[in-house]
Amino acid sequence: MHNNNNGYPSSVRAWATVAILMVAYVLSFIDRQILNLLVGPIRRDLMISDTQMSLLMGLSFAIFYTICGIPLGRLADSKSRRGLIAIGVLFWSAATAACGMARLYWQFLLCRIGVGVGEAALSPAAYSLIADSFPASRRATAISVYSMGVYLGSGLAFLLGGLVIKVASAQGDVLLPIIGEVRPWQLIFLALGAAGVLFTLLMLAVREPARRGVGAGVAVPLADVGRYIRANRRTVLCHNFGFAGLSFAGYGSAAWVPTFFIRTHGWEAGQVGIVYGSIVAVFGCLGIVFGGRLADWMAKHGRSDANMRVGLYAAIGAVPCVLSFPLMDSGFLAALLMVPTVFFLSMPFGVAPAAIQEIMPNSMRGQASAIYLFVVTLIGLGIGPTAVALVTDYAFGDDQALRYSLLIVTSLAVFSSILLLAQGLKPYRESVVRLQQWAASPA
Numbered sequence: 001m002h003n004n005n006n007g008y009p010s011s012v013r014a015w016a017t018v019a020i021l022m023v024a025y026v027l028s029f030i031d032r033q034i035l036n037l038l039v040g041p042i043r044r045d046l047m048i049s050d051t052q053m054s055l056l057m058g059l060s061f062a063i064f065y066t067i068c069g070i071p072l073g074r075l076a077d078s079k080s081r082r083g084l085i086a087i088g089v090l091f092w093s094a095a096t097a098a099c100g101m102a103r104l105y106w107q108f109l110l111c112r113i114g115v116g117v118g119e120a121a122l123s124p125a126a127y128s129l130i131a132d133s134f135p136a137s138r139r140a141t142a143i144s145v146y147s148m149g150v151y152l153g154s155g156l157a158f159l160l161g162g163l164v165i166k167v168a169s170a171q172g173d174v175l176l177p178i179i180g181e182v183r184p185w186q187l188i189f190l191a192l193g194a195a196g197v198l199f200t201l202l203m204l205a206v207r208e209p210a211r212r213g214v215g216a217g218v219a220v221p222l223a224d225v226g227r228y229i230r231a232n233r234r235t236v237l238c239h240n241f242g243f244a245g246l247s248f249a250g251y252g253s254a255a256w257v258p259t260f261f262i263r264t265h266g267w268e269a270g271q272v273g274i275v276y277g278s279i280v281a282v283f284g285c286l287g288i289v290f291g292g293r294l295a296d297w298m299a300k301h302g303r304s305d306a307n308m309r310v311g312l313y314a315a316i317g318a319v320p321c322v323l324s325f326p327l328m329d330s331g332f333l334a335a336l337l338m339v340p341t342v343f344f345l346s347m348p349f350g351v352a353p354a355a356i357q358e359i360m361p362n363s364m365r366g367q368a369s370a371i372y373l374f375v376v377t378l379i380g381l382g383i384g385p386t387a388v389a390l391v392t393d394y395a396f397g398d399d400q401a402l403r404y405s406l407l408i409v410t411s412l413a414v415f416s417s418i419l420l421l422a423q424g425l426k427p428y429r430e431s432v433v434r435l436q437q438w439a440a441s442p443a
Contacts, residue, residue, distance in 0.1 A: 029153025037161030073370025088121025097193025144292025144350025151284025162273015238424025247380025265331030
């Protein structure tokens with residue numbers, strides 16, 4: 001089995017790399033999503049509104065995550081990807097710990113920006129490492145397994161948050177040496193920061209695979225990257241904005257679903273953490289891996305647009321779910337409907353980055369991935385949570401109207417994705433052919 005790998009690392013080493021990178025991704029998502037369950041205590045201690053809270057959850061993080069992603073993606077195309085990731089993990093872990101010491105809103109905002117800057121180093125470098133560790137026929141599955149980190153991390157964030165709220169209400173504030181008295185929610189951030197610093201040691205086990213594929217290891221001038229992307233602009237626009245709509249629906253709902261169960265159905269935060277956390281961890285992972293397997297299977301059967309097509313199918317599947325779950329009268333039924341909602345909304349997020357690896361030369365992959373992450377994160381994480389909060393605060397002016405804000409925002413986002421991804425299938429097939437021609441033409 002290992003002989004026909006054409007110089008790719010052995011299966012064991014390749015999957016070990018994916019596993020370690022996935023743990024990094026899990027940590028980054030716990031740090032990113034833990035706020036969603038702590039809306040109550042943080043709003044109380046910092047004395048802020050839903051909209052201000054949504055800026056902590058999304059925009060403050062997303063703007064810097066996306067802006068720093070592009071230069072860091074460029075570094076990933078030419079420098080040590082392993083080193084880049086290790087430095088990123090240390091940086092965001094320090095910033096997460098600092099969130100636990102924030103006493104004022106602006107301090108918290110600055111620390112969240114730091115988390116965004118550090119996390120920007122991870123994915124472009126990780127996609128590039130994985131693409132060089134696996135032949136094309138197994139790439140969508142490998143990237144989907146890495147991307148499971150999103151759902152494992154988010155699920156764990158809700159589970160951990162739920163447990164901490166339970167313990168906290170029993171115990172109250174904690175006295176720490178040096179730091180002094182901290183709230184239970186602050187303790188979570190300090191513990192997560194420490195975990196990230198320890199994790200950096202694991203990165204030493206990752207070995208850099210050789211860069212391969214068209215234009216490997218060559219630092220390409222930015223102008224050339226721009227020219228190549230412009231030649232494929234219809235594909236890139238439909239791809240990036242089509243998947244961004246699904247990301248908008250996913251992040252917008254993930255940020256407020258816990259609060260929706262608390263406000264609309266009167267659940268306890270601990271209960272929401274356990275129920276929603278389990279659904280996200282299990283069905284998010286199943287959805288994303290199913291999406292990757294389906295794309296690899298369709299590609300094997302001759303569909304060159306398999307990665308885009310899976311995104312389109314997922315969006316169509318999500319429509320009845322996002323239209324129905326906010327309107328349920330019983331919390332149990334709403335939770336039951338969260339299962340297919342999470343499954344369909346997670347399906348596209350392994351195939352979306354895999355689609356980029358299929359249409360870009362190696363020397364532009366990190367940068368093209370960073371541009372994709374820029375669009376998807378800015379629209380999804382940057383605007384999604386805030387869009388829901390703005391509709392609640394300003395259109396309805398009522399905290400109890402959250403269910404309708406969720407319904408309006410997520411369904412509009414999913415419908416726009418269906419239109420864009422359907423438009424993008426043909427240009428995507430043309431871009432796949434264009435890369436083969438680009439590879440064949442003498443530079």
